[in-house]
Amino acid sequence: MKTLFFLLLLTIHFSLQAASNSAAGGFAGGFADGFNKAQENSRQEQAQELVIIQMRQNFKARYGTKEIERLDFFIKNAEIRLYEIFEDLSRKE
Amino acid sequence: MKILLSIFLIALFSGCAENKIINWDGSSIVSAMPSNIKGAKFSVFILDKEKNKKIETIVIEKQLIEGLVARGMIFEDDPKHRVPNYIVMYDYASDYGISTQYEHAFAIIIYALDSKPTQVFKARLKINSTNNDTVKNITLGINEVIEKTFGKSEKGTKQ
Numbered sequence: 001m002k003t004l005f006f007l008l009l010l011t012i013h014f015s016l017q018a019a020s021n022s023a024a025g026g027f028a029g030g031f032a033d034g035f036n037k038a039q040e041n042s043r044q045e046q047a048q049e050l051v052i053i054q055m056r057q058n059f060k061a062r063y064g065t066k067e068i069e070r071l072d073f074f075i076k077n078a079e080i081r082l083y084e085i086f087e088d089l090s091r092k093e
Numbered sequence: 094m095k096i097l098l099s100i101f102l103i104a105l106f107s108g109c110a111e112n113k114i115i116n117w118d119g120s121s122i123v124s125a126m127p128s129n130i131k132g133a134k135f136s137v138f139i140l141d142k143e144k145n146k147k148i149e150t151i152v153i154e155k156q157l158i159e160g161l162v163a164r165g166m167i168f169e170d171d172p173k174h175r176v177p178n179y180i181v182m183y184d185y186a187s188d189y190g191i192s193t194q195y196e197h198a199f200a201i202i203i204y205a206l207d208s209k210p211t212q213v214f215k216a217r218l219k220i221n222s223t224n225n226d227t228v229k230n231i232t233l234g235i236n237e238v239i240e241k242t243f244g245k246s247e248k249g250t251k252q
Binding site for chain 2: 066067068070071072074075078079081082085089
């Protein structure tokens with residue numbers, strides 16, 4: 001019963017996928033249309049990524065905050081801080 | 094039936110996750126605390142000493158202590174004279190993000206003081222937010238880490 005239900009779900013999934021491919025030109029417009037569309041999407045994603053990197057660099061240059069990097073440094077060196085705490089506690093004696 | 098239920102739950106939780114500002118993607122809990130923490134004594138220290146005198150630090154530390162005390166641990170404010178069972182180290186940071194504008198991070202590392210100090214717990218949480226309210230966002234992070242690790246408190250943690 002479970003297997004049958006699973007197969008039914010798979011069939012629905014693949015039918016939907018085929019329908020969306022068709023809409024994108026995969027079936028109707030042929031391979032070239034789909035390929036061009038994929039290339040265009042990829043170019044858009046790359047451009048978007050570049051904009052984000054540029055924005056991040058601008059923020060850093062403008063505000064100069066690197067607090068999270070500093071936090072990660074302290075996480076890596078937690079043991080050093082631990083022994084520093086021990087030292088402080090024993091120094092007060 | 095189980096498959097249907099699983100699909101429904103996955104859809105439900107993916108929907109919920111999008112609305113939350115806490116993002117566990119860049120976060121990890123590398124080790125789990127011992128289950129029996131009730132009655133264990135702990136002292137708290139910040140990792141970055143330069144933040145020691147900040148008002149934000151005082152508020153954040155108070156939230157952290159309250160969260161752990163609400164789970165049955167005992168805060169030891171004089172570790173020099175009374176050695177605690179655990180040393181809790183924490184730190185927080187804020188930075189400028191992109192889509193949500195601000196990124197906050199919260200880290201907590203716990204050492205058990207047995208014959209040799211051993212790291213028993215480590216978590217780093219990233220919080221994306223549209224506001225730059227460090228205390229508010231880090232408090233959310235603290236509650237998230239504590240709830241994920243020790244479960245919900247009966248009394249709840251104060252905001």
